[in-house]
Amino acid sequence: MEDPRRNVPRTDDVLADPRLVQAAARIGTGLVKRSVVATLALCREGLVAPSEVANHAVANLPSTATSLRPVINATGVVVHTNLGRAPLSSAAVEALVVAAGATDVELSLQTGRRERRGRDTLAALAAAVPAAGGVHVVNNGAAALGLVTLALAAGREVVVPRGEMVEIGDGFRIPELLESVGARLVEVGTTNRVRLADYAAAITERTAFVLKVHPSNFVVAGFTSSVAVRDLAGLPVPVVVDIGSGLLRAHPRLPHEPDATTALRDGATLVTASGDKLLGGPQAGLLLGDEALVDRLRRHPFARAVRVDKLTLAALEATLTGPPSPVAVSLAATQPELMVRAEKIAASLAEVTDAHAIPSAGAVGGGGAPGVELPSAAVSLPAELAEPLRLGAPPVVGHVKDGRLRLDLLAVFPDDDEAMTAAVRRVLESPCT
Template sequence: MPDPRRATPRTDQVLADERLVVAAGRLGPGLVKQAVARAQEQCRAGDVAPEDVADVAVASLPESASSLRRVLNATGVVVHTNLGRAPLSEAAVEAVRTAAGATDVELDLATGRRGRRGRRALDALGAAVPDAGGVHVVNNGAAALALVTRVLARGDDGRDTVVIARGELVEIGDGFRIPELMESVGARLREVGTTNRVHLRDYTSAVDDTTAFVLKVHPSNFAVTGFASSVPARELAGITHAGRRVPLVVDIGSGLLAHHPRLPDEPDAAGALRAGADLVTASGDKLLGGPQAGLLLGEAGLVERLRRDPFARALRVDKLTLAALEATLAGPLPPVPAALGRSAGDLRARAQAVVAAWPADVVAALDAEVVDSAGAVGGGGAPGVELPSAAISLPERLAAPLRAGDPPVLGRTVRGRLLLDLLALDPADDATLADAVRRVAGADRP
């Protein structure tokens, strides 16, 4: 018997296939060669016929040169950190495509001279929060707070201490903590109050000649209830020492720019500034619904001081972020605010339509039903707030194959059932969700 390995086509012969030539231009030659090598190995093992090697290689090619995959978010968590937090709007995606080429990000086309970097994105942010005298953007929320701390608590004027409540020394994710972040840029922290209770007198007695500013941090991913108290920003804004008003910095975290009726206890940038905050820091990729960015809003002189500090250069955002941020602020409603506005009735109707698209025997085999559900904001926003929603209940055993599908579908398991919650899912993806479950259900049958 002739050795079947000798019949395996040479690499150059397979790569000459027109489909692979086109793919090499789109994905790069490296990924295409890897696909061909895998198909050749299957041929040598006798699993693929020599004449089918090119077909197998083409079928195994990825959709793009990136390893990231689109996932259908059926978890009911609107801002899902593991899924990249806020999904961008179509307008923001289109803006990123434009910004990927040569753009006037730092050029005044009228004069042909250097212009203000990202001016239109900053103007859009200022227009969204008129209470802010000045605005600036850095690469994430932690960077915004780090820049404020480094500049205001550097100690050049003898002020290097930040006063903060013990109950607000939060961990912001992946093991990083607010106190360690601030100390890493040179500040000293003066903790006041206890874990559950802090009073205005705690702050006023802690302020002295070394105090750079008072910091109020909105707790992330948790809420302290029961015998608890905190001091609102409007009271902290009035603290003085030796005739000097002590600056107040408020980190609202989630990036809510204005009050939202469904999140009554979530602090917003406009409200914090009206309460007397000198500076507000926030994230751009949470409730705002934009790209990862750190937002700085507040008194014009302070913001300009932050912008001109050398450390700000290390935290600068790129043109893609500026483009996406501007489109998020000035364009149509982004996915995150859209999800927050969905009613349980509309979500139930959508879920029923998805189930109705399946054959009756599939519905019966899966014991599929539409149930009431409770979604969450996620991303550290509005901890404890439940958002009325609707979900499709399926057997838990489908969770793994749905995650392995194309596109992957991520739900959540509750008491032995897999719930596919539609709160965070774009209505345009309902049909894709229905098809994904139908395919898995077919493979699940004996």
């Protein structure tokens, strides 16, 4: 008998298929060849017919050259760290495309001379926070606080209350960051209580600044006390406030979340924050405050090591000057309007599964507004759909509670309702479900 493997097409012959040639120009030869080689292996095992090799390879090509996949965030967490934190606005996405090529990021087109990097982004940030005398941007929130500490406190002391020596995601600890750049920490107060007198007693000629850190991802309740920025501002040293979440101005739905404008008006010397949380922009670290100090930080040699690229500058500027970000839209959404969407989706799915629209409670996430519940609405489905929906196309990530899968709509774009509904239908129609 003839060996069926003799009928397996040659790799070069398959790669010559016009569809695969076109795909190679779009996503790269390596990814295309990987799909072809994998398909040929299946053909040798008799699982794919020789005549179907090219079709199968085309069908299994990745859609883009990145392994990242767009996900529908139905968790109810607006700024979900595991899903990339803040989704960018359409204006910011468009700005990324513009910035991807050659741009005038450090060039004046009028004079033909070099010009300050990110000048328009910094101007937009300054306009968004008028209380800041100076502004600067680095590559993330940790870099912002690290640069401040390195420039002002290397070999000196930073006074920080014990209740604010926090650990955030992935084992990252604020005290270790400060110590890694040469500062010595002077702890004051206790885990649950600190007084102004504790700070005052700790200040010496070696003190570089007092640091106030937003606890970010936890709440200490009960017998507690802390010292407000306006009171710390009376101390004879600079006051650095790490607000973490990047809220630039007070928000009516987050009355207890610290914001940069209020902190600066209350006397903070410097404020550090993230750009990819409540601000709703790309990953970035914001430095806001005393003009002379910010300029000193900008000129520090380490500032070059944490400099942002042109893509970040473009996306941040568009976030600040463009339409409301998806984060802002989610925070403004009301439960009644979300319930209307949930009821429509549930009604569409009720004919194929046990689907109901229910009230829900979302969260800010990303270390913002810990303990605050955001009224929302969700589609309740059988819990066994959770895994196949995560593995579907597009992936839909919800959460299981009380034995039911909840697809919360708080962070789902309205334009994605139809795609999410279709994803559920595809899972239900799959013979493996």
